[in-house]
Amino acid sequence: MIKPEVVADHNQKQAPTLEADYAALGEKLARRGVDIEQLTRAADTFAVALPSWGVGTGGTRFARFPGPGEPRNIFEKLDDCSVIHQLSQATPTVSLHIPWDRPDDPKALLEYAQARNLAFDAMNSNTFQDQADQAYSYKYGSLTHTSEAVRQQAIEHNVEVVELGKKLGSKALTVWIGDGSNFPGQQHFRNSFAHYLDSARAIYDALPDDWNMLLEHKMFEPAFYSTVIQDWGSSYLAARETGERCLSLVDLGHHAPNVNIEMIVSRLAQFGKLGGFHFNDSKYGDDDLDSGSIDPYQLFLVFNELVDIQQADSAFAPFYMLDQSHNVTDPIESLMYSAAEVQRAFVKALLVDREALLGYQNSSDPLMAQATLKQAFNLDVEPVLQMARQRAGGAIDPIAAYRASEYRQSVARDRPQSGQSGSGIV
Ligand code: LRH
Ligand code: MN
Ligand code: MN
Numbered sequence: 001m002i003k004p005e006v007v008a009d010h011n012q013k014q015a016p017t018l019e020a021d022y023a024a025l026g027e028k029l030a031r032r033g034v035d036i037e038q039l040t041r042a043a044d045t046f047a048v049a050l051p052s053w054g055v056g057t058g059g060t061r062f063a064r065f066p067g068p069g070e071p072r073n074i075f076e077k078l079d080d081c082s083v084i085h086q087l088s089q090a091t092p093t094v095s096l097h098i099p100w101d102r103p104d105d106p107k108a109l110l111e112y113a114q115a116r117n118l119a120f121d122a123m124n125s126n127t128f129q130d131q132a133d134q135a136y137s138y139k140y141g142s143l144t145h146t147s148e149a150v151r152q153q154a155i156e157h158n159v160e161v162v163e164l165g166k167k168l169g170s171k172a173l174t175v176w177i178g179d180g181s182n183f184p185g186q187q188h189f190r191n192s193f194a195h196y197l198d199s200a201r202a203i204y205d206a207l208p209d210d211w212n213m214l215l216e217h218k219m220f221e222p223a224f225y226s227t228v229i230q231d232w233g234s235s236y237l238a239a240r241e242t243g244e245r246c247l248s249l250v251d252l253g254h255h256a257p258n259v260n261i262e263m264i265v266s267r268l269a270q271f272g273k274l275g276g277f278h279f280n281d282s283k284y285g286d287d288d289l290d291s292g293s294i295d296p297y298q299l300f301l302v303f304n305e306l307v308d309i310q311q312a313d314s315a316f317a318p319f320y321m322l323d324q325s326h327n328v329t330d331p332i333e334s335l336m337y338s339a340a341e342v343q344r345a346f347v348k349a350l351l352v353d354r355e356a357l358l359g360y361q362n363s364s365d366p367l368m369a370q371a372t373l374k375q376a377f378n379l380d381v382e383p384v385l386q387m388a389r390q391r392a393g394g395a396i397d398p399i400a401a402y403r404a405s406e407y408r409q410s411v412a413r414d415r416p417q418s419g420q421s422g423s424g425i426v
Contacts, residue, residue, distance in 0.1 A: 002405040014396040021383040043388040046343045049093040049121035049321040052101040055080040058325025069412035074101040082116035089394035090339040093121035095321045098161045106167040122319050123165035127154040128178035141179040143199035144192040144228045159206040176216035180223025192228050200242045213246040214275045218254035232264045239273050247275025253282040262301040269309045278323035288325035290334050292341030300377050303349035336398040351376035
């Protein structure tokens with residue numbers, strides 16, 4: 001971790017500016033009837049999981065450019081995750097991808113994480129790639145393959161991931177499969193979906209009672225003609241058929257451009273089937289760009305729905321994870337920045353005057369309805385985020401504190417370049 005003195009020194013320099021900005025924002029919010037202290041406490045409750053593989057250099061299908069000091073194993077990945085949480089105070093959990101980050105000794109990994117104030121979030125299985133020691137290939141599918149033996153192998157992998165997650169204190173399994181087809185006629189649509197339902201049920205049967213199973217849909221890629229779980233409709237149907245604790249997970253990058261994702265969020269939640277999110281941003285497809293880097297308004301609109309649902313149902317608590325691939329930035333910086341962007345969207349959504357909004361909706365005043373949303377979105381809530389971080393022991397400006405700490409330079413000396421980490425394929 002970064003030396004506490006480095007963070008304290010950084011905060012001390014920034015504190016006077018923050019105090020002034022916070023006081024000014026507090027006055028402004030008070031004129032709107034909002035208590036800034038309440039908002040700051042709410043900001044502090046925000047948490048999003050880090051993807052274990054996200055601290056390595058990701059990349060595209062074409063190339064990857066490993067940076068200095070990349071973590072060489074899951075323990076070093078946890079070291080980086082703990083730095084992200086130390087400075088951002090918004091990322092207390094890590095989501096593992098198996099087999100990319102399968103620990104040899106789960107107990108040792110759990111202790112290592114606990115010593116760094118980290119816990120484990122949803123487990124991610126992987127049947128979209130062949131592993132060295134597996135009997136059957138997933139070239140033509142996994143959970144939906146025409147061969148029962150292949151399906152069984154994929155089911156067993158998921159069950160193994162659940163068993164591992166139990167040892168680590170996780171409470172959810174996220175299932176994303178790349179199964180689909182590249183040619184019209186290649187795959188029988190109903191049969192492959194029927195196989196998916198059977199496989200999903202078999203996995204669900206192995207879940208502990210206090211676990212959720214999260215089904216992640218994606219429109220296309222690696223299959224380019226059809227994908228078995230291609231949209232929220234298929235995801236919803238599968239979750240409904242599989243069981244009560246089986247829910248849909250929305251990855252923001254997994255939809256066609258211009259799709260109204262906030263409305264998907266609302267639909268799934270209305271029927272009790274919204275279970276989680278993978279946050280990222282995109283311009284063209286599943287780009288895995290940093291959250292809020294392309295369309296922060298969309299992120300805000302998603303949180304506008306989430307806050308609205310949360311206020312109606314206090315038990316609503318979806319799993320949140322950042323799912324980004326970093327090829328041109330330091331992943332630690334990108335993940336800290338992204339966590340703050342998602343937190344910012346959450347805080348702004350809390351500022352929406354819901355009573356006024358409902359009034360404008362009911363009196364058919366679209367201009368004022370959207371102006372009510374914009375009033376919240378356009379307000380700069382940075383001082384609230386900074387104050388929440390500082391009070392929790394994090395950095396007022398996480399990127400500046402991180403650069404001042406020279407953490408990357410220091411790990412670069414201890415970790416010779418491997419070029420191995422990160423997925424680089426999705
Ligand atoms: C698929 C996906 C899914 C995988 C991750 C690496 O595109 O979003 O969540 O597990 O990428
Ligand atoms: Mn995802
Ligand atoms: Mn994806």
